[in-house]
Amino acid sequence: MLFILRKLADGLISLSAALGALGLIFEVVIILMDVVGRSLGTPIYGxxxxTTMGMVIVVFGAMALCDRQGGHISVDLFERSYSVLVNRLIDVFSALLGAVIFLGIAYAVNESAKISTMLNLSTNLLRLPKGLFQNALSIFALLTAVGMFLRALELIVSKRDVRKGDTV
Known part of the structure; x- marks a missing residue:
């Protein structure tokens, strides 16, 4: 069962990262075209x-992949001093804490998206609906929370850290 959940989570994380990569390509193209346009006296309107809304996709689209590959900041000053069990407990706790934090982000941004949609809030120039991007951020944060929770579950049940390829 855990294997099926991991495969499903990995597929969703890959999709999220692909959307983040597409957002990054979009960002680069827009910025490049805008810089060239500015030098020619005709910047891109909006x-x-x-770029502001695209950054939501870039940053939060890649967040789950960052966790999956162990890319979040970690301080390991005392790791060598602790036993394997204590280190594993710290890893489980940090994964669960991260999941709770990202669940909180997902909830808060989802509530904000409801208000933005109700008030029909949009960006200044292009009138892009803010609620749409807030909902995307909420989904990406939820996916990150699920990935972190699944990592904690794997550490507890199978003693395997997906970030390190452990099979202890």
Whole structure:
């Protein structure tokens, strides 16, 4: 069962990262075209709106992959001093804490998206609906929380850290 959940989570994380990569490509193209346009005296109208909303996709789209590959900041000053069990407990706790934090982010941003949708809030120039991007951020944060929770579960049940390829 855990293997099936891991495969499903990995597929969703890959999809999230692919969307983040597409967002990054979009960001680079818009910024490049805007810089060239500015030098020619015709900047892209609304480029700031597009880059601001695109950053939501870039940052939060890649967040689950960052956790999956162990890319979040960790301080391991005392790791060698602790036993394997204590280190594993710290890893489980940090994964669960991260999941709770990202669940909180997902909830708060989802509530904000409801307000943005109700008030029909949009970006300044292009009138892009803010609620749409807030909902995307909420989904990406939820996916990150699920990945972190699944990592904690794997550490507890199978003693395997997906970030390190452990099989202890």
């Amino acid at each position: 480029s700031q709106d597009m």
